[in-house]
Amino acid sequence: MSAALIEAGNLTVRYGSKAAVDGVSFQVPKGRVVGLLGHNGAGKTSLMKALVGLSSFDGNLSVLGLNPLRDREKLLEQLSYIPDVAILPRWARVDQLITLMSGMHPRFSADRARTLLKRTSVGPRDKIKTLSKGMVVQLHLALMAAIDAKVMILDEPTLGLDILSRKSFYEMLIDEWCDGERSVLISTHQVEEIETLLSDVIMLNEGKLVLSISLEDMDTRFVGLSHDPAQAEQIASAHPLLRYRQAGQSAALFDGAPPEHITALGQRFRPSLVDLFVALTRAPERSRQQA
């Protein structure tokens, strides 16, 4: 088995003639927390469905050394997945669900699920239909995190939750599931909020991969330069990825350090993931206010 938990090479997912995921290649090694970012319709769900064997694909795809389509049953024993349309049976009580999961999944630990639930406001006797959206998501995570898996795939897991519920969701994920060996892939639109949790980021734009990088490498590769508006023309001549306003100042974002005479015109800063996301995925007509 290769060292990477997930390995995609020229991965393409089509719906008819449309490529929702278009020739994407990336790797997810062990122990990573990977953000999958992209605008609506960028291909995030389609990519995740391919990873869990729910979509056919062209190209190469190996998850835990398995082909998700051919070896789906074996793969699902070692992988936890919360889809964007996740639902739990409304008629059931929490303890009934735990019993159900114990019977269904060879790597599910009922004790672990009960321990994880103690972190939440969900009680074992609660009926699913009486739980709030935030509580259902916490319960879902507790159930999935009680599976002894190597990879977790979360498709917009905190959609519709308030900030406190989102925070406790991610706290439980990082504290209780991530152990330096397992990896998790999370798609989200809450780029700003998730940045500090991530070790890596994968960005899609209209089905194409625009970036796959560790946050560490992102810090050394991309350079922000804040500057006086009077220098805007000279800065533009060095072809920044994006020109925008930052903390009331004109700013430019470069892929790689700009030439020294350009750097000397301003002050370097570390661009945020949001800045980078905008720079790499904007449509030209949607570009932010030019500096």
Ligand SMILES: Nc1ncnc2c1ncn2[C@@H]1O[C@H](COP(=O)(O)OP(=O)(O)OP(=O)(O)O)[C@@H](O)[C@H]1O
């Ligand atoms: N079952 C389907 N049949 C046809 N086209 C589809 C299907 N599912 C998705 N698509 C198309 O594929 C593209 C990618 O959709 P996908 O749901 O993967 O994007 P996404 O990044 O998850 O978007 P969002 O952030 O809105 O959930 C879109 O253009 C979408 O219309």
